[in-house]
Amino acid sequence: MTETYEEMVTRLRDITRRLEDPDTPLDESVRLYKDGIELIKKCEDYLTQAELRILEIAEE
Amino acid sequence: MPGEEQATLVSGDPEVITVQDLTRIIREELDTPLLRGISVRGEVTNYRLHSSGHMYFTLSEKNSDGDAAIDCVIWRRSAVRVSPPPENGMDVIVNGYVDFYPPYGKTQFIGESVIHAGAGGKFILLEQWKRELAAEGCFAAETKKPIPQYPLRVGVVTSPTGAVLQDIRNVLSRRFPLDLIISPTQVQGEYAHLDIAGAIRRIDGHADVIIVARGGGSFEDLFAFNHPDVIRAIASCITPIVSAIGHEVDVTLADLASDLRAPTPSAAAELIVPDRVTLLREHTETRSALQNLILDRLEKRGLELEEIRLRIESRRIKRRISDMKQASAELLERLQQAIARKIAQQRSNLALYTAEIRSADLRAPLRRGYALILADGEMIRSVNLLGKGDLVTIYLQDGEMDATITEVRHDRDV
Numbered sequence: 455m456t457e458t459y460e461e462m463v464t465r466l467r468d469i470t471r472r473l474e475d476p477d478t479p480l481d482e483s484v485r486l487y488k489d490g491i492e493l494i495k496k497c498e499d500y501l502t503q504a505e506l507r508i509l510e511i512a513e514e
Numbered sequence: 515m516p517g518e519e520q521a522t523l524v525s526g527d528p529e530v531i532t533v534q535d536l537t538r539i540i541r542e543e544l545d546t547p548l549l550r551g552i553s554v555r556g557e558v559t560n561y562r563l564h565s566s567g568h569m570y571f572t573l574s575e576k577n578s579d580g581d582a583a584i585d586c587v588i589w590r591r592s593a594v595r596v597s598p599p600p601e602n603g604m605d606v607i608v609n610g611y612v613d614f615y616p617p618y619g620k621t622q623f624i625g626e627s628v629i630h631a632g633a634g635g636k637f638i639l640l641e642q643w644k645r646e647l648a649a650e651g652c653f654a655a656e657t658k659k660p661i662p663q664y665p666l667r668v669g670v671v672t673s674p675t676g677a678v679l680q681d682i683r684n685v686l687s688r689r690f691p692l693d694l695i696i697s698p699t700q701v702q703g704e705y706a707h708l709d710i711a712g713a714i715r716r717i718d719g720h721a722d723v724i725i726v727a728r729g730g731g732s733f734e735d736l737f738a739f740n741h742p743d744v745i746r747a748i749a750s751c752i753t754p755i756v757s758a759i760g761h762e763v764d765v766t767l768a769d770l771a772s773d774l775r776a777p778t779p780s781a782a783a784e785l786i787v788p789d790r791v792t793l794l795r796e797h798t799e800t801r802s803a804l805q806n807l808i809l810d811r812l813e814k815r816g817l818e819l820e821e822i823r824l825r826i827e828s829r830r831i832k833r834r835i836s837d838m839k840q841a842s843a844e845l846l847e848r849l850q851q852a853i854a855r856k857i858a859q860q861r862s863n864l865a866l867y868t869a870e871i872r873s874a875d876l877r878a879p880l881r882r883g884y885a886l887i888l889a890d891g892e893m894i895r896s897v898n899l900l901g902k903g904d905l906v907t908i909y910l911q912d913g914e915m916d917a918t919i920t921e922v923r924h925d926r927d928v
Binding site for chain 1: 692694696716790793
């Protein structure tokens with residue numbers, strides 16, 4: 455199942471935190487940065503493209 | 515309650531008091547808890563709705579031990595919420611306080627809410643339910659469930675027709691992409707509470723959060739949302755419930771039982787769903803934050819490198835190197851000059867020597883008695899070079915002489 459928006463945001467927050475940590479090695483930081491940017495793109499796509507769906511629960 | 519004021523009145527000297535004093539005393543006497551926040555039942559007569567929006571009527575009662583009446587006023591702010599409006603002959607219960615209005619010398623009952631006497635029963639019923647359900651813990655704060663931050667499915671329990679659903683739908687579609695699941699129900703009427711409870715139970719567990727909503731209405735209109743069936747349905751839900759019932763001022767038991775109370779249906783939608791516009795702005799900010807972080811990181815590493823390079827190639831070494839280069843360049847130059855001079859000198863010595871050699875060489879034979887003959891600076895070794903009358907110079911070891919050739923004779927056998 456694809457990642458939900460909430461999971462993406464949580465991962466993004468974690469990436470930011472590790473990027474802020476001075477002990478994170480440089481090459482890992484670069485990789486984290488790339489992942490972060492990709493993730494933001496996915497979040498933005500989700501917010502702009504996905505639409506509201508309307509359903510109804512009928513009488514049981 | 516003999517007050518200080520009272521004492522002066524009955525003193526021996528019958529002091530005359532003004533109407534102002536009198537009405538002030540009356541007003542103060544009437545301002546007692548006994549006549550405040552009370553509910554009075556009576557029949558509405560000579561009802562009049564003033565253009566200002568204030569309601570005026572007389573609250574009267576006729577029965578065996580005589581008639582009684584009191585003028586009643588409901589100021590516009592409260593009158594607006596009285597629904598249905600009172601009519602002459604209606605048996606009502608008015609909640610309010612007694613006031614004495616000096617300018618007219620009139621005692622009035624200021625009403626804050628009016629309900630059908632028949633509804634009176636509902637009031638009592640409501641209080642009873644409230645106590646009962648509170649005892650069951652339906653309103654307990656600790657049972658309140660948190661509202662999820664990013665719900666994917668939002669359930670809505672409301673009337674399928676009407677503005678409420680429309681408002682909620684508009685707000686949700688603008689704010690965040692998700693599924694809106696409608697659980698339709700009656701929102702008014704004698705058996706509405708069964709419908710509402712059923713609709714809540716039907717959608718419980720099928721959504722991340724449920725909105726129970728209803729548009730504005732009178733006390734009676736909203737009454738179904740006080741019914742224990744609805745309250746117990748809400749309390750037993752596993753899904754968090756947001757209630758938005760009636761106007762902001764109306765509080766039903768459903769509002770007390772829900773996990774979050776919103777002032778209006780659209781406010782409920784806004785409270786539970788993040789706004790994509792804000793989220794998009796936040797993402798842009800995060801992107802630049804990440805960029806800054808990585809650029810800072812790279813820059814810092816670059817600076818560290820630079821520093822190390824400098825320490826290795828420190829200024830001093832560089833200067834020493836350049837000094838040495840400088841020195842060697844100078845030496846080279848001096849060397850070249852010295853050599854050049856020496857060469858030049860040698861060359862001139864050489865030239866001198868050669869000249870001397872050449873000339874010394876010439877003189878050696880003279881010292882041995884030979885003579886050297888030159889003509890026009892040329893050394894003459896052969897008679898062929900001369901002819902009669904030629905001028906020559908003859909060098910001997912101690913000097914030279916000029917002569918003219920008188921005759922030339924060739925030796926054949928040389």
